[in-house]
Amino acid sequence: MSRTVQSVLDRYAEGVPYERLAAAFRERRRWTGDDPRLLLAEAAASTTGQRFLGGVKPTVERFREAFVATDRIETLADLAAVDPEDDALVAAVGAQRKRRVLLEAAAALAARPEADDQAALLGWAETADHYRYDEDPIGSIAGVGPATFQYLRQLAGVETIRADPTVVRLIDAVADDLESAPLDTASDLRTIASGEWLALESSYSALEIDRIAWWTYTGDDEREAVLEVHGSPATAVTDCE
Numbered sequence: 001m002s003r004t005v006q007s008v009l010d011r012y013a014e015g016v017p018y019e020r021l022a023a024a025f026r027e028r029r030r031w032t033g034d035d036p037r038l039l040l041a042e043a044a045a046s047t048t049g050q051r052f053l054g055g056v057k058p059t060v061e062r063f064r065e066a067f068v069a070t071d072r073i074e075t076l077a078d079l080a081a082v083d084p085e086d087d088a089l090v091a092a093v094g095a096q097r098k099r100r101v102l103l104e105a106a107a108a109l110a111a112r113p114e115a116d117d118q119a120a121l122l123g124w125a126e127t128a129d130h131y132r133y134d135e136d137p138i139g140s141i142a143g144v145g146p147a148t149f150q151y152l153r154q155l156a157g158v159e160t161i162r163a164d165p166t167v168v169r170l171i172d173a174v175a176d177d178l179e180s181a182p183l184d185t186a187s188d189l190r191t192i193a194s195g196e197w198l199a200l201e202s203s204y205s206a207l208e209i210d211r212i213a214w215w216t217y218t219g220d221d222e223r224e225a226v227l228e229v230h231g232s233p234a235t236a237v238t239d240c241e
Contacts, residue, residue, distance in 0.1 A: 125156035163188035
């Protein structure tokens with residue numbers, strides 16, 4: 001452990017309930033529950049760069065009301081079989097990119113050998129290689145980059161970090177505070193690698209660093225609004241961003 005890296009990250013982590021924030025992901029305590037259909041919809045809804053409150057949450061809510069609450073789809077295989085131009089899907093999910101990612105990712109997970117959809121999602125997430133994401137059945141889907149790839153893995157409870165704008169800001173800030181460090185945010189994969197390096201050099205896990213970044217670089221009003229969606233105080237849950 002590098003004391004210098006540790007001391008810098010300690011300053012950013014001060015006052016941040018990062019352990020509980022990370023635990024909400026590890027334990028899949030999402031605002032929608034741990035239903036693989038909704039976790040997949042949440043990741044797909046994020047592919048166009050919309051914020052959680054203004055874009056991702058409404059999309060998932062519409063999808064849940066149209067397809068899950070009505071029992072129209074009971075499994076990921078059912079979801080994969082939906083026509084991309086289905087009127088209800090278009091109305092709920094919107095952009096073609098989000099619909100394609102949702103349906104093709106559902107098909108990829110449904111084809112796995114696990115006994116049920118949740119096991120399939122967890123099995124994929126735990127073994128997926130983000131450095132070779134473009135060779136992965138889900139990572140190779142048009143519209144899925146490292147950020148979406150990692151987000152879905154986080155939603156499945158994997159201890160990892162995303163190339164989120166808040167993570168980029170934190171890594172850049174830490175790099176400025178260190179005299180010398182192999183930190184680089186020029187690409188998504190380099191950002192992820194930099195976050196993993198910080199985790200190796202400190203007591204914080206990659207997911208905890210991700211949560212410290214979100215807390216630090218998200219406005220107070222937005223942060224409180226997102227936490228309220230999850231129905232728990234800030235010390236117990238985290239956001240979807």
